[in-house]
Amino acid sequence: MPAVVEIFTDGACRPNPGPGGWGVVLRYGAHERELSGGEAGVTTNNRMELTATIRALETLTRRSVVHLHTDSTYVRNGITRWMDGWKRRGWRTGSDQPVKNEDLWRELDAAAARHDVEWFWVRGHAGHPENERADKLAERGLEEARAS
Template identity: 40%
Template sequence: ELKAVIEALKIIPENKKIELHSDSSYVLNGLSSWVEAWKKNGWKTSSKNAVANQDLWQELDELSSKFELSYQKVKGHSGDQYNEEVDSLAKKEAEKI
């Protein structure tokens, strides 16, 4: 899920206003609050452990700084048209690996 957001931001022209819809609390909480705390703590969690996927979070943090981002949590597997479409695409791509 982190990689999907990273790859999407790479193809969007900078300085755009973006509303990110996701069913991932991990991604949304990370972007909206955790990243700032991790940076202040030298990329350590509140329990002093290394941040999981630090390389991806750092890349996402750098990319997201180039946009005006807002966030919208959607419930997964609840009939949201776009969420269902993205899930389907992700499954198809995963099968190729």
């Protein structure tokens, strides 16, 4: 059985919409890596949640078995429940509206296709250690974006 890459992601935006940040904790065996970044312009929390997930998956240099943990039901439901329908309908929702954040959903679709990903939802701000770390990294990305 191949080793699993554990990924924990989070996004932050204040105000929403406004400047945003994202954070990632990656773990492969005893190895850990943290990533963060931000956008100084107007963005949304959902865009930052998606960006964290994309950047995490793009960081992996070879096909991997991934357990991806997010506190965003938007990200988890989008990739596991809604995306197939959006693609069938030409990136339109069930009510025939354009999919919000289509650009990032397309990036996530491509990034996830390069790996074997299992998606997990964790409750945010509930004491989960890696989710709390990802949250702090997202906050750091937000503060760096504001300072730029």
